[in-house]
Amino acid sequence: MKQAVKARAKVANEILQLKNSYKDKKKLFDKLAFEVAVYDEEVKLAELGFYKPYYDFDCSEDFKEKIATVKSKQKQMLTHKKAVYCNKEWTVDGNKRKGKAMLNKGIRLTARAFNNECDAAIANTRWNNVERMILRINKAFDAINKLNESNAILISHRYLTLKLEELRLTHEYKDKKQKEKEEQAEIKRQMREEVKLERELEKTLKEEDKYNKLLEKAKSEAEKAAGSRLEKLNEQIAQLDTELAEAHAKNERAKSMAQQTKLGHVYIISNIGSFGDNVYKIGMTRRLEPLDRVKELGDASVPFIFDVHAMIHTENAPALEKELHKAFDSKRLNLVNNRKEFFNVSLSEIETVAKKISVDAEFIEMAEARQYRESQAIREQMQQQNIKKKSFKELPDEI
Incomplete structure (x- = not known):
């Protein structure tokens, strides 16, 4: 019995020494x-x-x-x-x-x-x-x-x-x-x-x-015309009136955007082929044709064009953009450079926040990603063809 107690004490002492030795060596290892x-x-x-x-x-x-x-x-x-x-x-x-x-x-x-x-x-x-x-x-x-x-x-x-x-x-x-x-x-x-x-x-x-000049010319001619010629000119005047009204509205909008620094569009776009699912760019543009900016972004620097999920016209585009960026700040892909406006977030989350600020915001859920999906289909077709070619090659010439 005494021998067993001594043996146990000896083993316990050896374990303690091993633990202390390990602790010292671990400290040295961490230091090195x-x-x-x-x-x-x-x-x-x-x-x-x-x-x-x-x-x-x-x-x-x-x-x-x-x-x-x-x-x-x-x-x-x-x-x-x-x-x-x-x-x-x-x-x-x-x-x-x-x-x-x-x-x-x-x-x-x-x-x-x-x-x-x-x-x-x-x-x-x-x-x-x-x-x-x-x-x-x-x-x-x-x-x-x-x-x-x-x-x-x-x-x-x-x-x-x-x-x-x-x-x-x-x-x-x-x-x-x-x-x-x-x-x-x-x-x-x-x-x-x-x-x-x-x-x-x-x-x-x-x-x-x-359009103003064309309308004045048509009206001047109408004053001298009669019968079918007058009827035709009146139709032309009505059409020119519509086109002039559209041109005037477009001009007023362009003037307003040139004079005001805040009026513009906030866009939500994705590029599944380039960045994968649930990655969206939230940016703004003051251009009269906002899609021109989206086309620019989808130039030669990315393999596929961008899909537009929302194009929100607003009186204060910088404020709306800032609010959306703030809401998803922790979900930025680039946490160092805030000018890189890509976020790893679902479209429904963006839509929820955007509609709280701008109730009229309309979203397109599904990304068409046409070129990407067509490329995937072609790639798959090519793989299938390669498999067929390989299987044909493996067939022996004789049996």
Whole structure:
């Protein structure tokens, strides 16, 4: 019995030791895995965290000026030997001058090594590795200082801070430049839209003027005509009256859209062949013919044309578009660039929200996706033909 108790106690002690050993090894493993991740370009973005901007400058030029200031401070620190320094006095063969020369050489080598590490990290910084590059600079700082422990040469924490500041500023400068580029592209697109509206207005004015002249001419001829000729001219006048009224309405609408920045259409479109089911673009256009905008979107950049599910005419298109975007903000496909107006949401959800804001909104549930469905049918037909060909080839020449 005593032996069994001793054996059990021994086993329990071994289990406890194994648990403690495992815990220590797991800590070491996690530490090493994290250090490897710093240099692993394939590591997932979420593992090292997303970068949070440090600065809130209005334009890229502000970043540029700040980078120049930071670099100037670094240069001053290097010049005054405050970036890399040594608090110990050295002698070589009892000679202080030789000791000072050796120390200065060590300081220059240390500065060059650290600067090279920092320059490489800053040059290779991208949107998905900023935190990793910050860790690399910190690791280089610790590693170089540790190597220099024997000769008491140190890189200052202030210099490290300036290098990290340069990295963050450079990254955010690039990011700001890209955003400014996108904003400029959007402004140019809006300008093109304005030009098209002006052209449409000019076109409708000419059209109304044409019908006016034709109507005046017909009325003038009718005054001098009689019998069947008069009857024919009266029919022509009635037809021209209708066409003139339509042209005038079109002209008034074009004028209104050119003068008012809010009047327009909000469109809901899909492209199953390009983006799959339950992916919709919610956008707006101020064009007189809103479908022209949809046709543009379905140009050579996507393999299939878009299907229109709703085209809502409204007095305040930006407000309606904004409300719909806000309602489905968490369902955006692109959570970074809000100008990409694609949402992973069902059409019934969009319809419910849209009709709360604009009760007259009409929706087409089924996407025709004609070219996509025809392509699928052709593909299926081709597969069937290939199967038949293959089965024929497998038939032996003789039996």
